[in-house]
Amino acid sequence: MKTTAIKSLAAIALCALAGAIPSAFAQDASLSVEDPWVRATVPSQHATGVFMRLTSAEPGRLVAVESQAAKHVEIHEMAMQDNVMKMRQVPGLDLPAGQAVELKPGGYHVMLIDLARQIEPGEHVALTLVVEDAQRRQRRVPVDAVARPLNAAAAPAAGHGH
Ligand SMILES: [Cu+2]
Known part of the structure; x- marks a missing residue:
């Protein structure tokens, strides 16, 4: 007696689905992502920060960020510790619902660690935000961050002259 395995149907169905996925520019209805940017790097630099303003229509939580631009992507905060930032x-x-959360230099930011390569001003870096709603359902929100020069919106160190 012969047995016949039919395995290809699932694969065919997946291919059909992949073709139907909307473009990365699709917007997420309940999360507004404003002004996403990444700080450009110099050749020897292995890490940099990504900044943006997030406003969620419903209570949610940013739980992870993914990007091909770096080996590790982490959510960071800056805080004073023993008088050192x-x-x-x-x-x-x-x-929080309806409340803008700023990721900015000196505050929360997304950290790209072990960069695949240098990021030059004007380049675009694709990221995926993983956002959880109150029911802990996750969804993925694509973000396109533009690289700004190294000194963009840096701390006003120039004002600290002696
Ligand atoms: Cu950091």
Whole structure:
């Protein structure tokens, strides 16, 4: 007696679905992502920050960020520790309903660590935000961050002359 395995149907169905996925420019209805940018790097630099303003229509939480631009992508915060500004990884970032959450230099940011290559001003870096709703359902929001020069919106160090 012969047995015949039919395995190809599932694969065919997946291919058909992949072709139907909308473009990366599709917007997420309940999360507004404003002004996403990444700080450009110099050749020897292995990490940089990504900044943006997030406003979620419903209570949510940013739980992860993904990007092909770096081996590791973390959510960081800057905080004073023993009178020194330090950054550290946080497990997620709460997004209260209707309230803008700023990721900016000196505050929360997305950290790209072990960059695949240098990021020059004007380049675009694709990221995917993984956002969880109150029911802990996850969805993925594509973001296109433009690279700005190294000194963009830096701390006003020039004003600290002696
Ligand atoms: Cu950082």
